[in-house]
Amino acid sequence: MERPLTKHIHPDREPLSLQEYEHVGGYQAVRKALLELSPEAVVTLVKDSNLRGRGGAGFNTGLKWSFVPMGPDVPRPKYLVANADEMEPGTFKDRLLLEGNPHQLIEGMILASYAIGADISYVFLRWAYKKAAQGIVRAIQEAYAAGYLGQNILGTEFSLEMHLHTGVGRYMCGEETALLNALEGKRAMPRAKPPFPQVSGLYGKPTIVNNVETLCCLPHIVNNGPEWFKSLSRTQDAGTKIYGVSGKVKRPGAWELPMGVTIRELVEEYAGGMLDGYRFKGALPGGASTDFLVEQHLDTPMDYTSIAAAGSRMGTGTMIILDDQTCPVGFVHNLQHFFAQESCGFCTPCREGLPWVEKVLLSIDRGEGRPEDMNILDFHTKYLGPGNTFCALAPGAMEPLQSALKYFREDFERHIHDHQCPWK
Amino acid sequence: MLTTEEIAQIEHEISLVPQKKAACIEALKVVQQHRGWVSDESLKDTATMLGMSAEELDSVATFYNLIFRQPVGRHVILLCDSISCWVMGYEQIRDYLMQKLQITYGETTPDGRFTLLPNVCLGTCDRAPALMIDDHLYQNVTIEELDVILHHHR
Numbered sequence: 001m002e003r004p005l006t007k008h009i010h011p012d013r014e015p016l017s018l019q020e021y022e023h024v025g026g027y028q029a030v031r032k033a034l035l036e037l038s039p040e041a042v043v044t045l046v047k048d049s050n051l052r053g054r055g056g057a058g059f060n061t062g063l064k065w066s067f068v069p070m071g072p073d074v075p076r077p078k079y080l081v082a083n084a085d086e087m088e089p090g091t092f093k094d095r096l097l098l099e100g101n102p103h104q105l106i107e108g109m110i111l112a113s114y115a116i117g118a119d120i121s122y123v124f125l126r127w128a129y130k131k132a133a134q135g136i137v138r139a140i141q142e143a144y145a146a147g148y149l150g151q152n153i154l155g156t157e158f159s160l161e162m163h164l165h166t167g168v169g170r171y172m173c174g175e176e177t178a179l180l181n182a183l184e185g186k187r188a189m190p191r192a193k194p195p196f197p198q199v200s201g202l203y204g205k206p207t208i209v210n211n212v213e214t215l216c217c218l219p220h221i222v223n224n225g226p227e228w229f230k231s232l233s234r235t236q237d238a239g240t241k242i243y244g245v246s247g248k249v250k251r252p253g254a255w256e257l258p259m260g261v262t263i264r265e266l267v268e269e270y271a272g273g274m275l276d277g278y279r280f281k282g283a284l285p286g287g288a289s290t291d292f293l294v295e296q297h298l299d300t301p302m303d304y305t306s307i308a309a310a311g312s313r314m315g316t317g318t319m320i321i322l323d324d325q326t327c328p329v330g331f332v333h334n335l336q337h338f339f340a341q342e343s344c345g346f347c348t349p350c351r352e353g354l355p356w357v358e359k360v361l362l363s364i365d366r367g368e369g370r371p372e373d374m375n376i377l378d379f380h381t382k383y384l385g386p387g388n389t390f391c392a393l394a395p396g397a398m399e400p401l402q403s404a405l406k407y408f409r410e411d412f413e414r415h416i417h418d419h420q421c422p423w424k
Numbered sequence: 425m426l427t428t429e430e431i432a433q434i435e436h437e438i439s440l441v442p443q444k445k446a447a448c449i450e451a452l453k454v455v456q457q458h459r460g461w462v463s464d465e466s467l468k469d470t471a472t473m474l475g476m477s478a479e480e481l482d483s484v485a486t487f488y489n490l491i492f493r494q495p496v497g498r499h500v501i502l503l504c505d506s507i508s509c510w511v512m513g514y515e516q517i518r519d520y521l522m523q524k525l526q527i528t529y530g531e532t533t534p535d536g537r538f539t540l541l542p543n544v545c546l547g548t549c550d551r552a553p554a555l556m557i558d559d560h561l562y563q564n565v566t567i568e569e570l571d572v573i574l575h576h577h578r
Contacts, residue, residue: 089506089545127490128546130559163440168449169489171544185441185448187487203442246508246549253550288507288545318549320507334510338544344487 009100049226055211077119098132108215171342235260247321286315289396291403327423339397508549
């Protein structure tokens with residue numbers, strides 16, 4: 001089984017230095033792209049590889065790039081931003097790549113920048129990733145010293161600056177337009193779209209924001225081609241994927257695996273099965289803002305298309321397990337507390353609705369719920385759903401709630417009927 | 425009054441961005457790094473350097489979870505309260521810390537040693553429960569270890 005992204009990552013060792021990275025083929029893709037391929041050819045290569053954004057949305061990366069205006073008369077500077085603000089609860093996959101092999105990310109960023117003609121690039125890193133920050137600072141310095149960054153890279157016309165920006169903590173920063181506001185020194189509130197960042201992004205200039213894992217795929221696609229990248233997958237969605245499992249399993253962790261391994265394989269094989277005495281009740285397949293899947297979905301392949309067909313989203317591909325001894329109401333209350341707290345407060349449904357949902361869930365969890373509370377939760381899943389709020393935060397928050405109300409409705413009703421939590 | 429060193433560092437940050445205001449988060453970080461928190465006075469001085477009103481800068485400072493607009497202890501304990509840590513029982517860690525330190529969230533021990541804050545997901549969910557004290561990440565935390573962990577931060 002090929003594991004291109006994590007092949008050179010050894011959690012107990014320091015990340016590869018520039019020389020070590022070059023020794024295992026590092027920066028060959030930059031040489032190939034800059035010296036042999038046009039930017040348009042790189043875009044086509046990535047489009048053909050069917051690489052889909054690993055931050056959660058799953059949009060075709062090459063297609064996203066193709067909306068950036070190209071040619072001599074376009075607004076400059078253009079920007080490329082690596083979204084390393086991993087803050088989706090239950091998600092710890094980019095940390096592995098950032099701490100494990102920062103040069104791979106930098107190489108991916110250079111390739112993306114070349115493809116869209118970016119002049120300046122940023123790594124937008126969350127503050128908590130201290131070890132990653134040290135590695136990235138060192139790797140950027142090494143890349144400048146070796147001439148992979150700076151003016152006229154490898155003697156070509158292409159020049160690129162790279163900077164590390166460390167955030168100060170807010171979930172909204174993961175939303176790409178809010179991230180751009182944060183980079184401009186503003187409150188991380190989302191912007192209206194259109195215009196899309198590809199046309200008017202950072203400081204009003206064309207900008208691409210790509211997830212860390214997405215960028216880390218690029219050197220391998222350029223080196224080995226789109227057909228190879230597709231062949232890594234078991235399903236129609238190409239490549240490998242960093243999957244993770246957390247919760248009451250024997251071996252929680254993150255692994256790079258072919259796209260399309262099943263939920264069952266992840267839970268039973270890679271995570272070693274449930275801890276003794278615990279049973280699988282459900283899972284959020286891709287972070288806090290994805291719909292629950294349950295036992296009947298265990299054999300669903302973990303890819304964008306199959307998980308969507310099962311009624312959820314692949315999201316970040318890092319799964320949180322709900323076991324039979326954990327209260328689903330308490331579980332969902334914890335999620336809604338997070339979303340209510342992290343709402344930026346700009347639009348009314350999200351600012352007012354999420355705290356209401358949180359309070360109702362708390363009262364149900366405490367045995368103080370009323371039968372009509374179920375209606376309150378039900379209508380919030382509609383009024384805070386897609387199309388009613390300014391950005392995707394509240395609709396994302398409603399995904400685990402609406403699916404919990406569907407699959408675990410009896411558990412909610414039992415709390416209300418018995419005036420207590422059956423798990424306490 | 426900002427110190428000469430703070431002013432120099434903030435000016436350096438301003439030199440790196442196309443508009444003065446864009447350096448404001450970095451400027452707040454500079455002040456907090458030196459003082460542990462951002463007082464009203466520091467905020468006003470920083471705003472002047474950035475060509476912003478104090479109110480505008482405060483709207484940014486208060487938006488972010490990790491800019492402290494109140495004094496904090498010498499060490500800040502950030503306890504993850506998100507979903508994977510909740511499933512793995514972070515509440516026991518929280519209760520033990522609150523009982524041991526005799527403070528609740530947002531408070532500082534009378535000796536000024538620790539401030540306890542809840543924090544969103546620390547991105548280490550396979551090693552839950554987790555907490556950070558200053559720059560140190562602690563994973564798979566158990567109640568038994570907490571005394572030793574606290575002892576590292578005098």
